[in-house]
Amino acid sequence: MPGAASSQCRDIVLVGGGHSHVGVLRRFAQKPLTNARLHLVCRDTHTPYSGMLPGYVAGHYTYDDVHIDLPALAQRAGAYFYQSEVNGLARQAQQVLCDNRPPLHYDRVAINIGSTPQLSGRHADNEHALAVKPIQRFNARWLALLERVQAHAGPLHIAIVGGGAGGVELLLAMQYRLQNERKQRGYSPQTLRFSLFTRGNCLLPTHNRRVQRRFMRVLQSRGVAVHLNAPVSDVDKTGVIVEDTQHHSADEVIWVTRARGASWLENTGLALDAHGFIQVNDTLASLSDTKVFAAGDVATIVNHPREKAGVFAVRQARPLAQNLRRSIANQPLLHYRPQRHWLALISTGDRYAVASRGRLYASAAWLWRWKDAIDRRFMRGTI
Ligand SMILES: Cc1cc2nc3c(=O)[nH]c(=O)nc-3n(C[C@H](O)[C@H](O)[C@H](O)COP(=O)(O)OP(=O)(O)OC[C@H]3O[C@@H](n4cnc5c(N)ncnc54)[C@H](O)[C@@H]3O)c2cc1C
The missing domain is CATH 3.50.50.60 (FAD/NAD(P)-binding domain)
Incomplete structure (x- = not known):
């Protein structure tokens, strides 16, 4: 039993x-x-x-x-x-x-x-901010947001909190999808606004400078308002509050910061x-x-x-x-040492990716296709 x-x-x-x-x-x-x-x-x-x-x-x-x-x-x-x-x-x-x-x-x-996402020091269970995990909760709210964008042409402002690879990649993916949804329905994608808040003085702090600069350029060229040195201290139903004083309005706040x-x-x-x-x-x-x-x-x-x-x-x-x-089986255990450098393939929302490994940097559409092939192969192994 x-x-x-x-x-x-x-x-x-x-x-x-x-x-x-x-x-x-x-x-x-x-x-x-x-x-x-x-x-x-x-x-x-x-x-x-x-x-x-x-x-x-x-x-x-x-x-x-x-x-x-x-x-x-x-x-x-x-x-x-x-x-x-x-x-x-x-x-x-x-x-x-x-x-x-x-x-x-x-x-x-x-x-x-x-x-486990750490929503904010003071408001660990903040109902106004949506964390990426648990995934079922994120998915339900994402589908609701998608439906809202499909049904209405009105303005919508989405704020992402977190300037690591996860936050940047998620923002670009959301923007790509939501703008496409609006375009397909004949609505203007300009009514969608995106902002990114990070406490750090750069984006993707664990990656090399060229990767950081590349993503800053991509975000700026796509009209994203990037707020560096902007630690979000609270979230309410009208937006985010930075350093307890500055209020920035937002309709949806997605939380992708360091977790615990x-x-x-x-x-x-x-x-x-x-x-x-x-x-x-x-x-x-x-x-x-x-x-x-x-x-x-x-x-x-x-x-x-x-x-x-x-x-x-x-x-x-x-x-x-x-x-x-x-x-x-009471046998001696094996020792494992994780690799020091690892290859990250970070997508820019469209079918395009930036490669980052130590000081190496590259960006191309074929990198996205390569990542797609690797990921699909992994998934086939789980069926
Ligand atoms: C938007 C985004 C993009 C990312 N992209 C990449 C990327 O391209 N490459 C990369 O290397 N990393 C990426 N990451 C980081 C990556 O998601 C995590 O490092 C990774 O998911 C950790 O895997 P894990 O196996 O530790 O746990 P998870 O993948 O988080 O899985 C945890 C599992 O445990 C279950 N669980 C949780 N709590 C309990 C509980 N109390 N009881 C029972 N079950 C429980 C959950 O249901 C889930 O099945 C990304 C993160 C984000 C947010």
Whole structure:
């Protein structure tokens, strides 16, 4: 019976259907576990592939193109799937605590739940700002916005808070899609206004100067009002407030800033970093509990801290699958070192992309086609 402890067969519980666990399930589907039952607990039945999310918003992909069907993937891997939101770990009892079902026993547990948007220091649950995650909430509001733009020709002002790659890419994707919708209906796209607010003094601070300059030029040429050194301190139904004093009106506010670890992790007693992410060693095991593993955005590899990006979550699938297998068999674990530089292909909304890797920079339409081919190949592997 799933969830009950057994002396012969051990239980591995995967919490969250993020990119790492998708890869773990694929590997266990190819080479099934012996003497262990696999369980996947996830809040959502369909999880988005992050690289394609802006393309979905821009209208290049359908919902199904960019979402992974977790129950189907779990079935292929011989795993039990539970749609449930995990809200705690009882580590003494080795149980995963869920919001809508009894606790689930584990011999090993892996956590891959991504990061949680931090809406603003004072207004962590601000109802007027829309965060990209959870994705189902974002998608419902995005579809409502799309419908509104399709039905009316009136002015609309959208503000994006966050000047990292995610914020810039999402803004350009939204602008591309919404302007196209207006044009197709014979309405003027000029009635749509876009603003971007960032606390930093540049855009895409983790990328090289040429990439930063390129995106600044793209945003300016497309009429986006870019506000640098503009930390948003609050959001209300009329717009955003910068540094507690300047009010900027907006009809929709989308929040794509630096995120934190989920708040329930604080009660697990696991070692967390300053942003609430689980600290793990080079084997992806928690610093405080060798039965607990973590990967993707929610994990910080203390010896090799890296930017939070889907590409690392994808790469961690292999070492995580290997070490779960080894750990359950009491074999020595393998050490993993994430790459220092990684290639980011950042889209400009249209079918065009900018490549960024360390100091390297390139931009071309073929880069978008290349990214499209890579992303589609990844998605084919999950079916
Ligand atoms: C607009 C945008 C574009 C981006 N583009 C890129 C890109 O091109 N390339 C790139 O490398 N990165 C990109 N990123 C960053 C990327 O999205 C994240 O780094 C990545 O999604 C992290 O993956 P993950 O596997 O850690 O978690 P996620 O992909 O966030 O998955 C977490 C999963 O856990 C589930 N979950 C969450 N909480 C719970 C819970 N309590 N209980 C059970 N299940 C739970 C969720 O339903 C989800 O299935 C982008 C981000 C944004 C916002």
